[in-house]
Amino acid sequence: MEIPKNHPRYESxxxxxxxxxxxxxxxxxxxxxxxxxxxxxFDYILGEKSNDYAILSEKAALGLILKSKKPVISVNGNVTALADDAIIEFSKKYGITVEANIFHWSQERIEKIVKHFESKGLSILGRNQNMRIPGLESNRGRCEFEGIFSADTVVIPLEDGDRAEALIKxxxxxxxxxxxxxxxxxxAGHISIVDDVNRAFKNMASFDRDESISIYEKFDNSKNIVKILEFMSIRLSSLKDWPDNL
Amino acid sequence: MEIPKNHPRYESxxxxxxxxxxxxxxxxxxxxxxxxxxxxxFDYILGEKSNDYAILSEKAALGLILKSKKPVISVNGNVTALADDAIIEFSKKYGITVEANIFHWSQERIEKIVKHFESKGLSILGRNQNMRIPGLESNRGRCEFEGIFSADTVVIPLEDGDRAEALIKxxxxxxxxxxxxxxxxxxAGHISIVDDVNRAFKNMASFDRDESISIYEKFDNSKNIVKILEFMSIRLSSLKDWPDNL
Structure with missing residues (x-):
């Protein structure tokens, strides 16, 4: 279906x-x-753009990634569809490992995700899942020793709650x-980015390193989530700010 | 996938x-x-149950249906999946015509929806779409003369915005x-029910006729929508009321 460029919700x-x-x-x-x-x-309610609290959490996230010894980005099917190019750019800029890791597991789907990134010029992990995340039933816990298993920091966009909690543990x-x-x-997150996954990686690729590290050092995640809820709450009660074409 | 009955979000x-x-x-x-x-x-935010404003709008809707000469309920694919039994019960109780009417049109899908209701004991319209709703491009405007085209009141669950506006016109x-x-x-609605479609039809089948007509006669739809937005806004800002398992 052809979508006119001037449609108020074109990006969506x-x-x-x-x-x-x-x-x-x-x-x-x-x-x-x-x-x-x-x-x-949820993105409607947020106004389909990165608000100040999203930006703040993304700067803190970049700060944490830069301070980490071995950060890994986990990608699943939706993340691949929504943010492949932005992840490739971000990962190449900072040399961060990417690993295909999916909830509804099949070797075929892992292979398709890995190949998709390879076809765009980025080698990613996921083919050799030789370890398990403790506490998750067999296939859902699969991961690579060289990737998520030995990472000190994991970025988990669009992740299932059980897996997020198991990684924290x-x-x-x-x-x-x-x-x-x-x-x-x-x-569950130590840093919880409430934003579209594509906007989040694009933003993180654009921030200043030193500013991000200093924001990370004083970032209060619970407070930031409360601010986001307040923001959404105000958006919901102010009909007039809404786009015309939901 | 087997879902345990005690799962906090079993119904969903x-x-x-x-x-x-x-x-x-x-x-x-x-x-x-x-x-x-x-x-x-949106149902998460509403708490996955019919709140007082939903109930009020459903009573007003039943009142309007009972005052109408020819009310018709339009059903599409999602409505069939979510509320077939509730619609059959409501439609039989009050003798209301049901018509299969879909946005992504195909004769095959119309036929499947009509047959689905027939297999559950309710004959519905939709096979003989001999008229058009003015202002909609060809297939999206199709409807039956005996149904939606000549109705004075139409119930349009999960409807597209263009079609809702064309019916108003x-x-x-x-x-x-x-x-x-x-x-x-x-x-666009004269009466806008903000509720799950299955809960809405179940509720409407259970209300008192006279009370519903009297609520319809003094119902203020815009005011009710503002109340719902306020309700959602309060829910969003009060984290503690949220179910544990989103």
């Missing part, structure tokens, strides 16, 4: 088409499509990216 | 499985899956059911 409709396209490629799952719809609704620093500030994933 | 997960099952049957579309995810997010009384109080559909 393009994102939705990408999801459907990647579903047809076998990279996104059916439940990934429903999850995307949930994200869309392993003692890792966890950075979440999730449009729902109330999801178990967002609540 | 059952609904999601129904959607996927009806997608596999060819009744729900891919974009219907994404739309359902949007609905889920035809001079019909329009009752919307949509979990997003800010959608163009909700904004």
């Amino acid at each position: 409709l393009i994102r939705r088409n990408r999801l459907i396209e990647f579903y047809e490629k076998g990279i996104v799952t059916i439940s990934g499509l429903i999850s995307h719809g949930r994200g869309e609704a 392993m003692g890792k620093n966890v950075i979440t990216i999730d449009l729902n500030p109330l999801s178990r994933t967002s609540r | 997960l059952i609904r999601r499985n129904r959607l996927i099952e009806f997608y596999e049957k060819g009744i729900v579309t891919i974009s219907g899956l994404i739309s359902h995810g949007r609905g889920e997010a 035809m001079g019909k009384n329009v009752i919307t059911i949509d979990l997003n109080p800010l959608s163009r559909t909700s904004r």
